[in-house]
Amino acid sequence: MHFLEHLSLGQYVPAKSFIHSLDPRSKVLAVMFLITSVFLANTTLWPYVIWFVLIVIISSLSNISFKTVVTSTRPVLILIVFTLAINLFFADGRELFRIAFISITEEGLLTGIKMGLRLFYLVLFANITMMTTSPIELSDGIESLLSPFKRYGLPAHEFAMMMTIALRFIPTLLDETDRIMKAQLARGADLDSGGIIKRFKALIPVLVPLFVIVFQRAEELAVAMEARCYRGDYGRSRMRPLMWGVCDSLYLSAILFISASGVILDRWIL
Amino acid sequence: MSIKVCNVSYVYHRDTPLETVSLRDVSFDVDPGEWIAVVGHTGSGKTTLAQMLNGLLFPTSGEVVVDGLKLYPKAPHLKSLRRKVGLVFQYPEHQLFAETVLDEMMYAPKNFGIPEDEARRNIEKTLELFDLDENVLSKNPFELSGGQRRKVALASIMVVEPDYLVLDEPTAGLDWKGREALFSILEDFRTKGTAIVQITHDIEMVLDHCDKLLVLENGRKKLWGTPAEAIEELAEKPVKGLVLPEVLEFAHSLRNAGLNVPLTWDEKSLLEAIEREVSSCIS
Numbered sequence: 001m002h003f004l005e006h007l008s009l010g011q012y013v014p015a016k017s018f019i020h021s022l023d024p025r026s027k028v029l030a031v032m033f034l035i036t037s038v039f040l041a042n043t044t045l046w047p048y049v050i051w052f053v054l055i056v057i058i059s060s061l062s063n064i065s066f067k068t069v070v071t072s073t074r075p076v077l078i079l080i081v082f083t084l085a086i087n088l089f090f091a092d093g094r095e096l097f098r099i100a101f102i103s104i105t106e107e108g109l110l111t112g113i114k115m116g117l118r119l120f121y122l123v124l125f126a127n128i129t130m131m132t133t134s135p136i137e138l139s140d141g142i143e144s145l146l147s148p149f150k151r152y153g154l155p156a157h158e159f160a161m162m163m164t165i166a167l168r169f170i171p172t173l174l175d176e177t178d179r180i181m182k183a184q185l186a187r188g189a190d191l192d193s194g195g196i197i198k199r200f201k202a203l204i205p206v207l208v209p210l211f212v213i214v215f216q217r218a219e220e221l222a223v224a225m226e227a228r229c230y231r232g233d234y235g236r237s238r239m240r241p242l243m244w245g246v247c248d249s250l251y252l253s254a255i256l257f258i259s260a261s262g263v264i265l266d267r268w269i270l
Numbered sequence: 271m272s273i274k275v276c277n278v279s280y281v282y283h284r285d286t287p288l289e290t291v292s293l294r295d296v297s298f299d300v301d302p303g304e305w306i307a308v309v310g311h312t313g314s315g316k317t318t319l320a321q322m323l324n325g326l327l328f329p330t331s332g333e334v335v336v337d338g339l340k341l342y343p344k345a346p347h348l349k350s351l352r353r354k355v356g357l358v359f360q361y362p363e364h365q366l367f368a369e370t371v372l373d374e375m376m377y378a379p380k381n382f383g384i385p386e387d388e389a390r391r392n393i394e395k396t397l398e399l400f401d402l403d404e405n406v407l408s409k410n411p412f413e414l415s416g417g418q419r420r421k422v423a424l425a426s427i428m429v430v431e432p433d434y435l436v437l438d439e440p441t442a443g444l445d446w447k448g449r450e451a452l453f454s455i456l457e458d459f460r461t462k463g464t465a466i467v468q469i470t471h472d473i474e475m476v477l478d479h480c481d482k483l484l485v486l487e488n489g490r491k492k493l494w495g496t497p498a499e500a501i502e503e504l505a506e507k508p509v510k511g512l513v514l515p516e517v518l519e520f521a522h523s524l525r526n527a528g529l530n531v532p533l534t535w536d537e538k539s540l541l542e543a544i545e546r547e548v549s550s551c552i553s
């Protein structure tokens with residue numbers, strides 16, 4: 001009942017900062033560069049230190065404390081730990097030590113740490129980007145990046161619009177869910193006890209009103225869009241056109257440089 | 271036997287950049303059979319306060335005590351307290367889910383472990399109070415009219431006969447007739463001994479009904495007193511976003527202009543006072 005207490009993963013935090021003011025396109029491209037490079041490097045652990053420093057610097061430029069960024073990634077931590085564990089227990093190689101019948105190998109340990117870190121960095125960096133980019137900006141950026149593929153039939157605008165609407169309604173629906181859950185709790189509902197079947201049954205009084213509201217909202221939105229003559233991409237102008245500035249070029253070059261040097265270091269030098 | 275709210279504060283999203291303090295050091299009591307109005311501008315913390323009376327939110331600091339029992343997360347007595355303190359959310363018709371009105375009305379009694387035959391009797395009584403027909407029981411709540419849906423939603427909470435009833439903006443979206451009907455139902459409950467905590471942003475609506483007013487401004491207790499005491503203060507020191515009744519504003523201006531009239535929100539008594547003043551001036 002308190003799931004709104006914590007910041008959810010990737011929730012936009014309005015603020016003024018260098019990272020907030022960047023063009024969404026440079027931020028999205030930066031995420032793609034960094035993630036690609038993290039997955040390309042796989043011999044040593046050194047590049048991971050560089051990337052970590054980079055992520056800390058970016059988060060300090062974003063006016064959001066590193067602690068907040070890390071705590072809001074909590075939901076995926078379990079996935080990361082799981083990845084680590086899988087690699088740790090099931091890799092062949094030189095045995096370091098044994099716990100009962102499980103042998104821990106050097107290779108397993110190294111791959112586990114690397115895979116875990118990769119996932120962690122991916123989530124961390126994507127998280128900083130989402131926290132500093134409003135959903136509208138984000139989907140505008142993605143639309144613009146995808147638009148070269150329109151001529152091959154990719155519905156870039158529709159895709160971005162769907163994303164905007166989905167992102168826009170996630171907080172609203174979370175609020176509604178919270179409200180309906182509380183309303184049913186006030187009527188004596190028991191939402192967190194009993195077996196799976198009992199719990200699922202207890203959820204029906206939450207899910208039914210939620211679906212009703214979702215459909216209602218969807219219909220209202222469709223009518224409102226139609227009333228304002230929405231007709232897709234055709235002839236559409238923007239209130240805030242995306243502006244690529246010097247800062248964006250600088251930011252993207254810096255990320256590109258550091259990511260690339262990480263990979264080069266890893267593959268050819270160390 | 272009462273609800274005691276002592277120095278309660280509440281912070282949303284604590285220790286994050288989105289931290290919002292929604293209540294600061296609020297205290298008041300609700301005694302049996304009393305009608306309390308909680309008044310304040312949007313965002314003044316009314317809904318947060320309502321959820322605390324029912325153990326849906328717990329104070330960041332301070333405490334809420336219902337009939338001698340303190341509310342805290344996972345308290346063993348939480349469920350029985352929720353039966354004692356009924357909470358009606360804003361737009362309660364949004365919480366309807368059952369296929370028939372009967373199932374809807376049975377939901378709370380079942381949850382609270384009330385025997386079926388007793389629940390049945392309560393449902394009949396409640397329907398009568400709400401002026402709803404018996405044959406509504408077999409209908410689907412979604413095919414009722416808006417006003418009737420609101421009634422069913424309210425009835426489905428009242429059927430467990432809570433001692434305290436907390437209503438968050440219960441008149442939102444109702445027309446004048448619906449509002450009058452709702453007030454007469456609430457008055458009925460009060461005469462039966464139910465305490466009422468009504469949350470609203472419209473002070474004019476509750477002045478005639480409530481025993482005490484709690485005025486909130488930005489999460490702080492601005493005022494706590496009887497309607498007569500409250501309007502005396504509010505007329506002198508307006509609270510942001512609270513619109514006083516026009517008659518009251520007029521009486522206040524007259525008084526400032528030197529006329530000896532009472533500060534009242536009732537047209538008739540103001541008119542009489544003015545007539546008295548005017549005739550004494552002439553004679």
Ligand SMILES: Nc1ncnc2c1ncn2[C@@H]1O[C@H](COP(=O)(O)OP(=O)(O)O)[C@@H](O)[C@H]1O
Nearest residue numbers: 004282290292311312313314315316317318319
């Ligand atoms: N779930 C929530 N998460 C974060 N802030 C909230 C939440 N609910 C309310 N608030 C904030 O708390 C303050 C009081 O809100 P609320 O109790 O809803 O006031 P009211 O009902 O008087 O309009 C507002 O500033 C509001 O933005």
Ligand SMILES: [Mg+2]
Nearest residue numbers: 313316317438
């Ligand atoms: Mg409210």
